Amino acid sequence: MPSQPTAPLDLFAIDGLLDAEERAIRDRVRLFCDESVRPYVAEWYESAQPPVQELAVALGQLGVLGMHLKGYGCAGTNAVTYGLACMELEAADSGIRSLVSVQGSLAMYAIWRFGSQTQKEQWLPAMARGEAIGCFGLTEPDFGSDPAGMRTGAKRDGDDWVLNGTKMWITNGSVAQVAVVWAQTEDGVRGFVVPTGTPGFSAPEIGRKLSLRASVTSELVMDDVRLPGDAMLPEANGLSGPLLCLTEARFGIVFGSIGAARDCLEATIAYAAERNVFDKPLSGYQLTQRKLADMSLELGKGMLLALHLGRLKDAGKLRPEQISVGKLNNVREALSIARECRTILGAGGVTLDYPVMRHANNLESVLTYEGTSEVHTLVIGQALTGLSAFR
Amino acid sequence: MNIVVCVKHVPDATANRTFRASDNTVDRAGVDGLLSELDEYAVEEALKIAEAGDGEVTVLTMGPEPATDAIRKSLQMGAHKGVHVSDDAIHGSDAIATSLVLAAALKRLEYDLVLCGMASTDGVMGLVPAMLAERLGIPALTYAVEVSIDGDRVTVRRDSDTAVETVVAPLPAVVSVTDQINEPRYPSFKGIMAAKKKPVETWTLADLDVDASQVGLDAAGTAVTSYQARPPRSSGTVISDEGDGGVQLVDFLAAQKFV
Ligand SMILES: Cc1cc2nc3c(=O)[nH]c(=O)nc-3n(C[C@H](O)[C@H](O)[C@H](O)COP(=O)(O)OP(=O)(O)OC[C@H]3O[C@@H](n4cnc5c(N)ncnc54)[C@H](O)[C@@H]3O)c2cc1C
Numbered sequence: 254m255p256s257q258p259t260a261p262l263d264l265f266a267i268d269g270l271l272d273a274e275e276r277a278i279r280d281r282v283r284l285f286c287d288e289s290v291r292p293y294v295a296e297w298y299e300s301a302q303p304p305v306q307e308l309a310v311a312l313g314q315l316g317v318l319g320m321h322l323k324g325y326g327c328a329g330t331n332a333v334t335y336g337l338a339c340m341e342l343e344a345a346d347s348g349i350r351s352l353v354s355v356q357g358s359l360a361m362y363a364i365w366r367f368g369s370q371t372q373k374e375q376w377l378p379a380m381a382r383g384e385a386i387g388c389f390g391l392t393e394p395d396f397g398s399d400p401a402g403m404r405t406g407a408k409r410d411g412d413d414w415v416l417n418g419t420k421m422w423i424t425n426g427s428v429a430q431v432a433v434v435w436a437q438t439e440d441g442v443r444g445f446v447v448p449t450g451t452p453g454f455s456a457p458e459i460g461r462k463l464s465l466r467a468s469v470t471s472e473l474v475m476d477d478v479r480l481p482g483d484a485m486l487p488e489a490n491g492l493s494g495p496l497l498c499l500t501e502a503r504f505g506i507v508f509g510s511i512g513a514a515r516d517c518l519e520a521t522i523a524y525a526a527e528r529n530v531f532d533k534p535l536s537g538y539q540l541t542q543r544k545l546a547d548m549s550l551e552l553g554k555g556m557l558l559a560l561h562l563g564r565l566k567d568a569g570k571l572r573p574e575q576i577s578v579g580k581l582n583n584v585r586e587a588l589s590i591a592r593e594c595r596t597i598l599g600a601g602g603v604t605l606d607y608p609v610m611r612h613a614n615n616l617e618s619v620l621t622y623e624g625t626s627e628v629h630t631l632v633i634g635q636a637l638t639g640l641s642a643f644r
Numbered sequence: 645m646n647i648v649v650c651v652k653h654v655p656d657a658t659a660n661r662t663f664r665a666s667d668n669t670v671d672r673a674g675v676d677g678l679l680s681e682l683d684e685y686a687v688e689e690a691l692k693i694a695e696a697g698d699g700e701v702t703v704l705t706m707g708p709e710p711a712t713d714a715i716r717k718s719l720q721m722g723a724h725k726g727v728h729v730s731d732d733a734i735h736g737s738d739a740i741a742t743s744l745v746l747a748a749a750l751k752r753l754e755y756d757l758v759l760c761g762m763a764s765t766d767g768v769m770g771l772v773p774a775m776l777a778e779r780l781g782i783p784a785l786t787y788a789v790e791v792s793i794d795g796d797r798v799t800v801r802r803d804s805d806t807a808v809e810t811v812v813a814p815l816p817a818v819v820s821v822t823d824q825i826n827e828p829r830y831p832s833f834k835g836i837m838a839a840k841k842k843p844v845e846t847w848t849l850a851d852l853d854v855d856a857s858q859v860g861l862d863a864a865g866t867a868v869t870s871y872q873a874r875p876p877r878s879s880g881t882v883i884s885d886e887g888d889g890g891v892q893l894v895d896f897l898a899a900q901k902f903v
Contacts, residue, residue, distance in 0.1 A: 257660075273716060277836045284830070316833030328833040 265553035313383025325377035333563035336508035343509030347615035348468030358502035360387025367489035390420035426471025444486035507579035514587035653711035682761035684828035720831035736861025743775035773820035783813035
């Protein structure tokens with residue numbers, strides 16, 4: 254008689270490291286994904302047409318949009334709880350987690366942290382409810398890893414600002430009501446809150462993506478976009494502004510990527526138990542068990558790392574290079590788990606009948622955005638040696 | 645309006661539930677527990693009534709230490725405060741002793757309405773609400789599928805196979821509700837966050853002036869003498885229809901005394 258199987262993360266007794274509130278919110282997000290995302294996500298992925306507006310409202314009702322921020326209709330949870338929510342969302346699909354990351358950790362966070370009182374009151378409550386969708390425009394066609402070179406510019410014209418330039422690869426761009434756009438000014442990089450209905454602003458969607466298909470990605474084109482003088486984020490001065498926002502979002506990915514990997518592994522373990530090869534279940538073979546064991550080790554180690562970083566963040570002690578450690582390790586390992594799981598699923602693994610290749614494809618984007626794995630390697634290298642190897 | 649909801653912490657029905665070999669009582673330590681699903685309907689109904697007027701909802705539970713999880717879940721849903729009666733002497737109590745302890749706790753609380761689920765999902769006796777009402781000397785309205793409050797009167801609807809009853813009683817009263825009455829809410833993030841700050845009092849038997857000899861396994865009127873796991877389900881009978889499928893089905897049902 255086979256004994257009752259243990260879930261991979263239960264090998265690490267993770268639940269015991271969480272308090273009741275953290276578990277309750279995690280379970281609530283998991284339930285939401287089971288009811289409102291999982292049954293439909295393969296379809297959204299295939300059509301590349303996720304219903305972003307409806308999803309945003311549902312996610313707003315759930316309470317995840319800006320959940321780690323205080324005030325303005327946000328729940329104000331700790332960082333670990335936010336991470337756990339990202340993990341559950343990404344276990345469903347990285348695209349859904351991206352929607353939430355961009356809304357909460359990039360667009361809302363920028364306004365919450367750097368905005369004027371008027372900007373906060375105008376946007377944050379509606380964004381927390383998911384009634385206003387935000388996007389975050391930093392990357393440009395010619396400047397990704399090196400945003401300091403950005404060409405988008407904002408010039409004074411009387412009291413007004415006039416924006417010109419193009420942003421690229423912007424999540425939620427064409428479905429957003431508000432864009433936080435970073436631009437060069439006479440006194441360095443500044444952030445601007447741009448209602449997407451402003452004349453001269455357009456956001457053509459980027460097609461032909463083979464990754465993150467359940468997420469909308471767009472260009473932002475700004476052609477003499479005229480904004481009132483108070484459209485600038487007063488408290489963000491220089492590139493440190495957007496970089497701080499990215500640090501927030503990266504933190505969510507440290508947990509999120511583990512969610513995607515967990516989902517791959519769970520689906521694969523279930524499959525291997527049912528699939529008979531050479532007259533017995535695939536999971537009964539040593540080669541399979543070795544794969545499952547190795548993957549579970551990386552999954553659990555990544556989870557422990559994420560929790561450790563989360564506790565550091567809640568204690569106000571988390572340094573940016575430590576987030577690089579988490580992002581580099583966990584996304585890299587998640588991607589390798591997804592690929593290994595794919596081998597166990599055989600031909601079925603290349604279809605949308607299983608979540609595995611969808612996760613693997615998604616994780617290619619996750620590996621690149623929010624700082625590529627190379628960039629995070631260089632951040633760690635600089636921390637270890639004191640020498641910058643970026644240039 | 646003060647509403648007290650009596651809730652029970654029960655072993656998760658999806659887990660592998662068992663009895664303790666030492667005294668044949670339900671093993672509450674070896675499995676995760678949760679707020680009895682049937683009590684969620686009572687909590688929801690209390691919240692709805694409280695929200696319609698300006699009511700305060702207190703959740704009351706009796707059970708070992710982990711039973712505070714049932715209180716916490718109710719607080720996360722929106723209840724205002726909790727009372728946990730916890731005492732080693734309570735272990736093994738039957739419905740009679742449970743109602744004794746809960747009634748003693750209720751006498752220390754202010755209440756206009758006491759709500760209960762129709763039964764617990766572990767014991768499934770469904771006796772406590774009526775016993776509680778008897779001990780408190782107030783009306784019992786059981787198996788309600790609709791509850792409305794009008795001044796100092798409560799009206800409930802009860803559905804049976806043959807009739808729909810409308811029953812009215814003066815408050816205070818004990819009302820037990822079925823799983824048809826509402827759709828219990830999920831706790832919101834804000835509810836989960838707020839629950840941490842809500843007051844929960846823990847009372848012992850001594851606080852309630854209940855004598856330990858009246859409760860627990862020794863005082864129980866019944867005892868579990870033996871138990872057996874239900875045999876695993878055998879694989880079903882497949883009837884392939886070769887013209888006589890209907891007849892075979894009826895024969896099968898008749899043999900099982902279903903028809
Ligand atoms: C689906 C998706 C959604 C996105 N959403 C957003 C968004 O909402 N907002 C936003 O602003 N951006 C977004 N991005 C953009 C993302 O942040 C950038 O793609 C990323 O920063 C990398 O920039 P790049 O694509 O221009 O690559 P490049 O910077 O051109 O990098 C190309 C390669 O060169 C490597 N490289 C770069 N510098 C060095 C170096 N010094 N040494 C060694 N190797 C180096 C990189 O690691 C990479 O392998 C998104 C991207 C994707 C794919």
